[in-house]
Amino acid sequence: MIKTDLPYLENDLKEVVNIFENGENLDIKHLYSEKTDRVVNTIVVGGKSYAFGNYIGENNSDIVRKRLIKRYAKLSLYKALSAYLGISAPWGSLTGIRPTKLAYQSINETGEFHDFFTQTLKVSEEKTELVQKVLSSQKNYYIVDDSWTDFFVFIPFCPSRCGYCSFITSDLRSASKLVDKYVDTLIYEINASKKFIKNLRSIYVGGGTPVALSDEQLDRVLSALDDINCGVEYTVEAGRPDVITENKIAILKKHKVNRICVNPQTFNDKTLKLLNRKHTADEVKEKYNMVKDDFSVNMDLIAGLPEETFEDFKYSLDTAISLSPDDITVHTLCIKRGSDLSETVKRLPENETEKMVEYAYKKLTSRGYNPYYLYRQKYASANLENVGYAKSGKECVYNIDTMEEISSTVACGANAISKRIKGTEIVERYAAPKDVASYLNKIEVILENKEILFK
Ligand code: SF4
Structure with a gap:
């Protein structure tokens, strides 16, 4: 528990406390004082007191001063807890x-x-x-330009729900009645949103599992995107190998999709079963072989899965590398509220996960995969990161744009977040309602809000 003199920073400070295992069980006081150009943050924990003074500048703008006040409060708390617990x-x-x-x-x-x-x-x-390596990989892509636009389409349905999933996706069987209506509304929104595109950089159809739609539904959604496709990077998340069929591949090719994701998450059948994924490791290999000559392929893996050891993860990573996809993204397992695993998994084996992530970095970089985008999530095992690695020249532009927020995103679908970039600092957002029923009912309001965002 933390008591702070700056209640508006309580959530930020709690995030720092959560860096440390069992940090939430500590009794912490944060005292704050400020004189013209200096701040002093004092942290009292376990009967010990740690004080840190920092310069915040007399003539800085209010925005900069606020940013520095927050930074030094968090840093002081981190340094105090690190010293008290002997952990960095x-x-x-x-x-x-x-x-x-x-x-x-x-x-x-x-x-x-x-x-x-x-x-x-x-x-x-x-x-x-x-971070330095990621910046180097982004050298040819990092262009901040208000006129660049990525077009994103969200399909919130999956063939079954994975144990670690906290997205708003619905199991296709239980949502079957809604799916046709969703596809109709989505196509309406796509058509009404094309006018917001300025300079198209990429198209990304994500989910969920877009390829889990029926052949006809998938064909209809991709047909609605045909007239904006001018040969840019065009990704569809095929995601689950159990829904990739000859027909689906033919539809993706017909609409000139050039990049897809085939996500094993692990190559261990025991774990796949535990995660409620309805496919085997062999099926991933089989489907990958069906698509590898026609598309640039991304594979996702997860480090820190329940009941997996370092050797299990090593086997998955080595298997993925032996298949040689253009892009391998290594996620750290994140157990969020709302996922089925949040009921059963308490704390993950942090040392093991750290070892896995380190192994992935060393092995992938030694095999010609460069880290090119990176992000962190709350509740990630050992507070680690997710990193996308790609062969040189095979980086996914959409992933870079989204993480660095260097281009605007026109997003369609439930829970889709449209973003308007203005220079390097200002990002305005509009998020459509999360659940499918509200999305269907509020489509006109959604379009009005996007009109305001992009006007
Ligand atoms: S495939 Fe992805 S979105 Fe679908 S249930 Fe699994 S984790 Fe969730």
Whole structure:
């Protein structure tokens, strides 16, 4: 529990407390004082007191001062808990989901980010090097331009619900009545949203599992996108191998999709069963072989899955590399409220997960896969990150744009978040309702809001 002199920062400070295993059980006091250009944060924990003074500048704008006040409060708390518990975390006091965005911001303001990460935020040298590599991979893609647009379409249905899933996806069998209506409304929204596109950079149909739609439904949704497809990167998440068929592949080819995801998550059948995924590891290989010559393929793996050891993860990663897809994304398991596993899994084996993530980094970079986008999630095992690795020139533009927020996104579907970029700092968002029924009922309101966002 934390008591703070700055109640508006309580949630940010709790995020720092959660970096430390069982941190939420500590009694912590945060005292704050401010004089013209300096702040002092004092942390009292377990009868010990730690005080830190920092310069916030007399002439800085209110926005900059607020940002610095928050940064130093979090950093002071991190340093105090780190000293009290004798533990340092790989990402130091950094809790945000986009470390690379912060690195770009620091480079813009001071010309560098390395010292800011390692000395100010206490990020480890290893994670700072990872960020540096991601920035290098993004060199040819990182263009901040208000006119660039990504077009995103969301299909919130899956053939079954994975144990770790906390998305709003519905099991297709239980939602079958809604699906036709959803497809009709989605196509209506796609057509009404095309006018918001300025300079198209990519199309991304995600989910859920878009390929779990019937042949006819999938064909209809992709037909609605035909007239905007000008040969840009065009991704469809095939996701679950159990729904990839010859017919589906023919539909994707007909609509000139050039990138798909075939996601094993693990190559261990025992774990796949435990996760309620209705396919085997062999099926992933079989479907991958059916698509690999026609599409650039991404594979997702998860480190820290329940009942998996380091050897299990190593086997999955080595198998994925032996198949040689263009892109392998390594996620760290994240057990969020709302997922079935949140009922049964309490705390994940953090050391094992760290070992897995380190192994993935070393092995993938030694095999010609460069880390090119990265993000962090709350509740991730050991507070670790998700990293996309790709062969050179095979990076997914949409993933970079979304993580770095360097282009606008026109998004269609339930829970789809449209974003308007204005320069490097300002991002305005509009999120459509999460559940399918509200989405269907409020489609006109959704379009009105997008009109305001993109006007
Ligand atoms: S495939 Fe993805 S979206 Fe669908 S249930 Fe599994 S985790 Fe959730």
